[in-house]
Amino acid sequence: MALVVKGDSYIEVRKYYTGSAIGAALVALFLQGFLPKYFPHAQVLQLPLLVTIYFSLGRRNAVSGMFLGTGIGLVQDAVSHLPLGVYGIALTVIGYVAAWISSRINVDLPLSRFILTLALYGFERVILTAIERYLLEQPGPILSFYWLIGSVLAATLAVLIFPQLDRLRKS
Amino acid sequence: MTVLSPRRPLLLFAAAVAVQVLLLAFQIRRGRNIRLIQVWAAEVLTPFDRAGTTSAGWVEAVWSNYIALEHSRADNQRLQSEVNQLRLQLDQLRGRAAEAGRLATLLSFRQSNPAMPLLAARVIGASLAPGSKVIYIDRGARDGVRQDMAVITPNGVVGKVQEVFPSSSEVLLVTDRESGVGALLAGSGAEGVVKGSDGSELTMDYVENGEKVQPGQAVLTSGLDQIFPKGVPVGTVLTVRPGSPFQKIELRPAAKLDRLEDVLIIMQIPKPPQPSTTEDPAGGAGR
Numbered sequence: 001m002a003l004v005v006k007g008d009s010y011i012e013v014r015k016y017y018t019g020s021a022i023g024a025a026l027v028a029l030f031l032q033g034f035l036p037k038y039f040p041h042a043q044v045l046q047l048p049l050l051v052t053i054y055f056s057l058g059r060r061n062a063v064s065g066m067f068l069g070t071g072i073g074l075v076q077d078a079v080s081h082l083p084l085g086v087y088g089i090a091l092t093v094i095g096y097v098a099a100w101i102s103s104r105i106n107v108d109l110p111l112s113r114f115i116l117t118l119a120l121y122g123f124e125r126v127i128l129t130a131i132e133r134y135l136l137e138q139p140g141p142i143l144s145f146y147w148l149i150g151s152v153l154a155a156t157l158a159v160l161i162f163p164q165l166d167r168l169r170k171s
Numbered sequence: 172m173t174v175l176s177p178r179r180p181l182l183l184f185a186a187a188v189a190v191q192v193l194l195l196a197f198q199i200r201r202g203r204n205i206r207l208i209q210v211w212a213a214e215v216l217t218p219f220d221r222a223g224t225t226s227a228g229w230v231e232a233v234w235s236n237y238i239a240l241e242h243s244r245a246d247n248q249r250l251q252s253e254v255n256q257l258r259l260q261l262d263q264l265r266g267r268a269a270e271a272g273r274l275a276t277l278l279s280f281r282q283s284n285p286a287m288p289l290l291a292a293r294v295i296g297a298s299l300a301p302g303s304k305v306i307y308i309d310r311g312a313r314d315g316v317r318q319d320m321a322v323i324t325p326n327g328v329v330g331k332v333q334e335v336f337p338s339s340s341e342v343l344l345v346t347d348r349e350s351g352v353g354a355l356l357a358g359s360g361a362e363g364v365v366k367g368s369d370g371s372e373l374t375m376d377y378v379e380n381g382e383k384v385q386p387g388q389a390v391l392t393s394g395l396d397q398i399f400p401k402g403v404p405v406g407t408v409l410t411v412r413p414g415s416p417f418q419k420i421e422l423r424p425a426a427k428l429d430r431l432e433d434v435l436i437i438m439q440i441p442k443p444p445q446p447s448t449t450e451d452p453a454g455g456a457g458r
């Protein structure tokens with residue numbers, strides 16, 4: 001744990017073991033591509049998004065969160081056979097916003113994690129839909145019931161796995 | 172402990188998003204397989220191109236309509252002056268061409284009458300007295316002009332020399348009331364005397380009522396007045412009315428007396444006319 005000067009106050013910045021974020025991201029990307037083969041609706045969980053949210057909230061560093069989101073998003077684009085940048089842009093924004101939020105509220109509480117994940121999941125859907133509409137010219141609904149259920153499931157999953165990921169922190 | 176710069180993350184974030192948007196635009200293709208980034212580039216650059224074209228057109232318009240026309244006023248004045256000079260030259264050339272035409276006609280007439288000694292003269296003026304039908308020519312005594320010499324044009328009789336001065340002469344037109352020309356009707360040969368009138372027409376006297384005269388009939392000189400040679404056109408019959416004891420015949424002069432410029436003076440009657448077997452009422456015609 002370290003203290004960082006932010007304006008006139010100090011905020012707590014958590015440190016993780018080296019390679020923990022990359023490892024977690026690779027696992028999430030693998031599962032995101034693997035699970036739908038057996039459970040087609042598993043894609044709704046958006047595991048790379050959850051990893052991005054977790055490490056951005058924990059590190060509380062906008063630049064770090066942003067680059068983590070960019071990297072995870074571009075890899076997700078590559079494995080999803082999407083144009084590079086679709087998830088890249090979305091997770092870049094999510095990483096930046098999550099880090100920005102984490103410096104202002106307590107993100108260790110399960111309820112705050114649930115609400116933040118729910119909100120950021122919806123925010124990602126808005127970004128993705130905007131990209132699909134205005135860049136890819138593939139109009140679709142911004143939020144559907146399917147994705148609404150997905151956001152709740154993802155937020156619930158976040159509440160469950162974020163404490164497991166906390167073990168990657170340096171004490 | 173690390174100190175965060177408040178602006179640096181935001182700039183990096185904006186750059187990361189912008190780079191990825193451009194990356195997407197490079198991959199996405201729109202209609203006719205054109206990359207989206209090309210569409211955007213065209214959208215971005217077109218207003219500048221349009222503005223540049225408009226500006227260039229404006230500059231060109233300013234240049235061509237104002238700056239390049241700096242000397243247009245002087246050029247306009249110079250060209251207007253040239254136009255005026257050329258118009259003057261054109262009028263002069265037209266006058267010379269008309270004069271050449273008249274002189275050619277005179278020459279042709281002269282060549283067709285080789286036995287008749289002719290002297291060309293130019294009309295230099297007319298009498299200012301009202302009702303007087305007199306013109307002045309640029310030939311006089313020094314040129315051999317004598318009183319009562321006939322003056323004609325290729326079209327017909329003009330008049331006769333009334334007064335002779337050293338270098339000019341006065342010609343009494345055939346339309347003057349005091350003028351008289353021995354004449355005969357073409358075709359019938361009926362003789363008479365053509366005189367002037369108050370107007371621009373002529374009258375032919377001493378033609379008996381029994382003679383058949385028709386409008387349009389030509390009237391020629393008879394040569395009996397010893398002034399005009401025989402056969403020169405005098406005029407054309409306009410109207411014919413029976414009179415007592417002679418017909419009243421009105422003629423239109425053969426020569427264009429209202430626009431005389433060049434005339435011919437008959438210096439000598441080539442051959443005296445044959446004496447008529449009948450009494451010649453026009454024998455004493457001419458003053």
